[in-house]
Amino acid sequence: MATSPLAKTYEPLKTLPGDDVRQILWRFSDRFDLAMLVQSTRAVARGPVARLVAAGGRQTHDWTDAKNALLAEFDNSGITAAYMDPEEGGYLEGPKNLALALIAYELAWVDAGAATGSLAGCLALSPIHERGTQEQKDHYMGLAAPAPGKTPWRGAFALTEPIPFVGVETGMLSGRVRIVDWPEGGEPMLEVTKRGRFITNMGFANFVTAAVDTDDPRFQGSCMVILEEGDPGIFDRGTPTKKLVHQLSSTSDPVLQLRVPASRIVGGYSVVDGRIVPTYNHGEIIEAVFRRTRVTVGIMTSAKLLSAIEPLIRYHRDRFRGSGTVPPGSPRYEYGLQMKEDVTHRLLDIWATGEASCSLGFVAARVYDQLDPIEKEKDKVLAEAGIKGSMAALKYFKKRIPEALEFLDLESKAGSLRNKVRYQALKADPVVQYLVIDAQANVFCPACKLWNTGHGSQVMREAVSLMGGYGITEDCPGFLGYKWMDTQLEATYEGPEAVQRRQLSITMTNEVFLAQFRSWITEMRRLASHQPASGACTIASAMDLWLWTLEHLLHSGDADGQKLFHSNRQGVTFPMADALCWLLASRQQILDVQALREQGPLNPAVADGLEGTLTFLNDLCHMQAARSAGEVSRICSTLAYGYLRHPGWDGGCSSCVREDEIFAIESMVPGASGFCSDFVREDGTHDAKAGPCVQAVGLGDFVKLRTKLDGCMAGSMLARDRAAGSIQKVMIPAALDYPQ
Amino acid sequence: MPYQIIVCGGIAPDPLQTLEPAMGPAGPALKNEMMLPAVFDPWAAHALYEAAHLARQFPGSSIRVVTLAPKAKLQQVMMTVAQKLPFELIPIDGPGGGFTDAVEVSKVLAQAISAIPGIDMSQFLLFGGWESATRGSGCVIPMVAARLGIEDCFLAVDELKIEDGALVIKERVEGGLLQVSRCSAPPAALAWATGSLPEPPNHPQTGMANMRAMMPALQRAKPAGLTGEGFSVPQATLPAQQRQTQVVKDKPAAEISRELLEWIKG
Numbered sequence A: 001m002a003t004s005p006l007a008k009t010y011e012p013l014k015t016l017p018g019d020d021v022r023q024i025l026w027r028f029s030d031r032f033d034l035a036m037l038v039q040s041t042r043a044v045a046r047g048p049v050a051r052l053v054a055a056g057g058r059q060t061h062d063w064t065d066a067k068n069a070l071l072a073e074f075d076n077s078g079i080t081a082a083y084m085d086p087e088e089g090g091y092l093e094g095p096k097n098l099a100l101a102l103i104a105y106e107l108a109w110v111d112a113g114a115a116t117g118s119l120a121g122c123l124a125l126s127p128i129h130e131r132g133t134q135e136q137k138d139h140y141m142g143l144a145a146p147a148p149g150k151t152p153w154r155g156a157f158a159l160t161e162p163i164p165f166v167g168v169e170t171g172m173l174s175g176r177v178r179i180v181d182w183p184e185g186g187e188p189m190l191e192v193t194k195r196g197r198f199i200t201n202m203g204f205a206n207f208v209t210a211a212v213d214t215d216d217p218r219f220q221g222s223c224m225v226i227l228e229e230g231d232p233g234i235f236d237r238g239t240p241t242k243k244l245v246h247q248l249s250s251t252s253d254p255v256l257q258l259r260v261p262a263s264r265i266v267g268g269y270s271v272v273d274g275r276i277v278p279t280y281n282h283g284e285i286i287e288a289v290f291r292r293t294r295v296t297v298g299i300m301t302s303a304k305l306l307s308a309i310e311p312l313i314r315y316h317r318d319r320f321r322g323s324g325t326v327p328p329g330s331p332r333y334e335y336g337l338q339m340k341e342d343v344t345h346r347l348l349d350i351w352a353t354g355e356a357s358c359s360l361g362f363v364a365a366r367v368y369d370q371l372d373p374i375e376k377e378k379d380k381v382l383a384e385a386g387i388k389g390s391m392a393a394l395k396y397f398k399k400r401i402p403e404a405l406e407f408l409d410l411e412s413k414a415g416s417l418r419n420k421v422r423y424q425a426l427k428a429d430p431v432v433q434y435l436v437i438d439a440q441a442n443v444f445c446p447a448c449k450l451w452n453t454g455h456g457s458q459v460m461r462e463a464v465s466l467m468g469g470y471g472i473t474e475d476c477p478g479f480l481g482y483k484w485m486d487t488q489l490e491a492t493y494e495g496p497e498a499v500q501r502r503q504l505s506i507t508m509t510n511e512v513f514l515a516q517f518r519s520w521i522t523e524m525r526r527l528a529s530h531q532p533a534s535g536a537c538t539i540a541s542a543m544d545l546w547l548w549t550l551e552h553l554l555h556s557g558d559a560d561g562q563k564l565f566h567s568n569r570q571g572v573t574f575p576m577a578d579a580l581c582w583l584l585a586s587r588q589q590i591l592d593v594q595a596l597r598e599q600g601p602l603n604p605a606v607a608d609g610l611e612g613t614l615t616f617l618n619d620l621c622h623m624q625a626a627r628s629a630g631e632v633s634r635i636c637s638t639l640a641y642g643y644l645r646h647p648g649w650d651g652g653c654s655s656c657v658r659e660d661e662i663f664a665i666e667s668m669v670p671g672a673s674g675f676c677s678d679f680v681r682e683d684g685t686h687d688a689k690a691g692p693c694v695q696a697v698g699l700g701d702f703v704k705l706r707t708k709l710d711g712c713m714a715g716s717m718l719a720r721d722r723a724a725g726s727i728q729k730v731m732i733p734a735a736l737d738y739p740q
Numbered sequence B: 001m002p003y004q005i006i007v008c009g010g011i012a013p014d015p016l017q018t019l020e021p022a023m024g025p026a027g028p029a030l031k032n033e034m035m036l037p038a039v040f041d042p043w044a045a046h047a048l049y050e051a052a053h054l055a056r057q058f059p060g061s062s063i064r065v066v067t068l069a070p071k072a073k074l075q076q077v078m079m080t081v082a083q084k085l086p087f088e089l090i091p092i093d094g095p096g097g098g099f100t101d102a103v104e105v106s107k108v109l110a111q112a113i114s115a116i117p118g119i120d121m122s123q124f125l126l127f128g129g130w131e132s133a134t135r136g137s138g139c140v141i142p143m144v145a146a147r148l149g150i151e152d153c154f155l156a157v158d159e160l161k162i163e164d165g166a167l168v169i170k171e172r173v174e175g176g177l178l179q180v181s182r183c184s185a186p187p188a189a190l191a192w193a194t195g196s197l198p199e200p201p202n203h204p205q206t207g208m209a210n211m212r213a214m215m216p217a218l219q220r221a222k223p224a225g226l227t228g229e230g231f232s233v234p235q236a237t238l239p240a241q242q243r244q245t246q247v248v249k250d251k252p253a254a255e256i257s258r259e260l261l262e263w264i265k266g
């Protein structure tokens, strides 16, 4: 058998990947503005934030002065203004998704509550930023922009309501809006009543963007409305939520009943037949907001996984040092717990998951950076064509989908084989490009929110347990116990896992997405032909299996003929969504390492030791690919077979071979009986089992794909062993760099 | 009167990293030095913050930082330092570690400073660290000063005040004492100890403005061309770590400190 050309000896990882490596992996090595933002956020995270955590700042639910002081740190270091455009008081040009993702990463490296506190302000402004009128944008962004000597306004975003109203189901709004005064030819006055639950930043917010529904025949549907603390009426912040997590952010259940002018309706309104018709209903605004902010939440958990590596290596290595019976120089002294294979292997799982989930999170952020300007161009095209409202837009997009598919087809062809003129025309068409990028964004965002936080929280538990008893103490280096708890909130707020799965189950069947998915399989195979041990081929095979299974589920029924892939069948759609996340994360991890392979040699600070870094990160890709393939394989098999009814003996045994026939076959061709699945004895009895083995009609291709995928696991454990060697050798800092 | 302040400052590996001397093909080096995160040399950083303080008091003053360091690493370091105060960076590409010849380094720095157009010696202040975190020779700034023809050179400076145009300088001297000197006018060279100023907070707008000029400067940075001729470091070792534990109860602090002193003295 031919083997892949893997070197027996290898260059180990020399140091933990530094900023230069991360900048290449996450594609911002040409952005000094972002590199600076990382440094200033890091200084806040590892300085004041870490000191507050270490000093027990998380021990109270109240919004203390010490917690409040962090807000000024965010303002002074540029974190608050990072969300704003330069003309609004910010300093970063262009889209901000990657910038916010990096802020979330750096803060959550130490404490995700601090990250939430800083980002909730952006969440409150998002409805205004994404859908507000120009006046609303100018006014509120201006108030919220920090400047020397000025305390900026801070906001809260209020959607969730006390039980039994909105939670996962965002439609069940009980917050109400009604018209209390409408002077002739003047601005209507509204009364807004909203009770919130778990509202972040509420302890200090100066304004709230609240989702409410109509309580008045003269007001159509729902909307989001801006409420200020000085408005007449009740602005009760409510009691602090007794959170077990993210204690450095403020959360409470406010009660708001305020009179505001109709100009506070986010995005404005028109008057049609004597009724106020908001430009956007609350659902439209929430969709525009969450699709961006959820990415940063996903990144929080990823950051924590990678942050656990250094403290864990130090703990394991130093575990027996200082004992009189373990002399320096002995293996036990040098390697400590790293002598145990399981310790290194489990640490590798944490590391690989951290890398894959960062890859997925940061690509999602970059896709939104790509999408933002295209979306604006698309809006212009729609406006010029006189297309108004989301339904009309959807209809228009449907007509243009064939062009998006044509573009993707041309793009998958080699340059010499494609019609260049047509390709360039489609590439320059904002609607076509919007459809392509939007299809990606609609999958990447929920995938990263779902997988990074949901699977991430399980892996974070591993990190805690690898630290032994120390892991579940307040002074565990790296605050791992807190971080584990916190992941549960990241998996919950801004739409828990069920919401992400539900969204994925729709967006992943978009034909524009699936066309891209198909081309990614080819891309992985091509990459694998140059980098056979990268896991790329494994992922390509797993993608094939997933795609086959999806098509199968979309077009077949269960044992009773009921449709399988259906919005009510979350038992089918949700696991397929989960499986897709594994694939996307692994694929992106492989692509990021490929970027390092290509660009690393050009940077002298990276080139030194690059071989070891690449070997190690590549091995992590390979391991992770095998893990992903295993998950996909398990899920696809369960779904492909799980809805078939297992045959019983009572259904007859037409496929059984008779016992005497088996003896005859065996006497002629020894061993051939192994190919006969079931047999029946002369007395009509069978082996003690449930019935004949399942031989499903129509699943032949599935069996082939799955068997192939099993083989694709080859090499993954060798990669793990090699990476474990690096874990024992890698040089780590002498001490953790926080609290500073 | 405005001042033209030149701060000479290198970079050093982040002190929290494991710093292990190792013999490389070109003599001693730190293990994996290029891969370790670096910081602006802490001694020079004090000088820089003092420069910023002085420049703020005398409008029209300028600050330039002359650095000899590997430019790829310097670029990363600037992502933090450039956010602290406005200054111009004059980078020279070359080895940044402690195993270079201080004489050669001072020559390169002096040449770079001499090449800056428009230097007015009557406003000129040369700042730098008294020592550096990498080499600690304590002689680079005096040698640069000498090469530039600056005669008034102050070492281990902790404070600079301007009184009627004169420089009033507090230096650390032997025996825990401070010496106050009065220098009637620039040019002067001040090699700073720690000063008394905290690290300025990051200011992203300042950083953005600085980096717009620094990125092209870094790209254009010329190689220092250090030859290392006539200079060698035969050996480099870390002080050995020692650990001796005693379990005692209710011992007075004075007693503990006396014992510690004896232990340190050996």
Ligand SMILES: Cc1cc2nc3c(=O)[nH]c(=O)nc-3n(C[C@H](O)[C@H](O)[C@H](O)COP(=O)(O)OP(=O)(O)OC[C@H]3O[C@@H](n4cnc5c(N)ncnc54)[C@H](O)[C@@H]3O)c2cc1C
Pocket: A120, A156, A157, A158, A159, A160, A166, A167, A168, A169, A197, A198, A199, A200, A201, A243, A246, A251, A489, A492, A493, A494, A495, A496, A497, A498, A499, A502, A570
């Ligand atoms: C600390 C904290 C801060 C928060 N900050 C804010 C904020 O600033 N603003 C704001 O508006 N909200 C905020 N929230 C609220 C948060 O967004 C909600 O808690 C979250 O969306 C889940 O809603 P719920 O708690 O009502 O869960 P529920 O709606 O009760 O859902 C519970 C579980 O039921 C299952 N489930 C429910 N519906 C479905 C379905 N359709 N399909 C399948 N399964 C389903 C899922 O397993 C789900 O996780 C915050 C929450 C916390 C804890």
